[in-house]
Amino acid sequence: MVLTRGGVRRGRRPVRLDKRATHTVVRDSGDGRRRIAAVQKTAHRRPAEAVSFRMRPATRPRA
16 A cells, blocks of 8 residues: 655645545566556545544554
């Protein structure tokens, strides 16, 4: 699993990292190369994440 974050820059304003993508990477048994098997893109909602971390502190990522 590979997790990434990013955003779209419009004009001169700084980019807000409000997009998340999760890539599932598998190793090919034939040549051993890694390939992307699936991608899931989602919007990142900071308020919802904050509520989730308060209700379930164990879900908060370690820095």
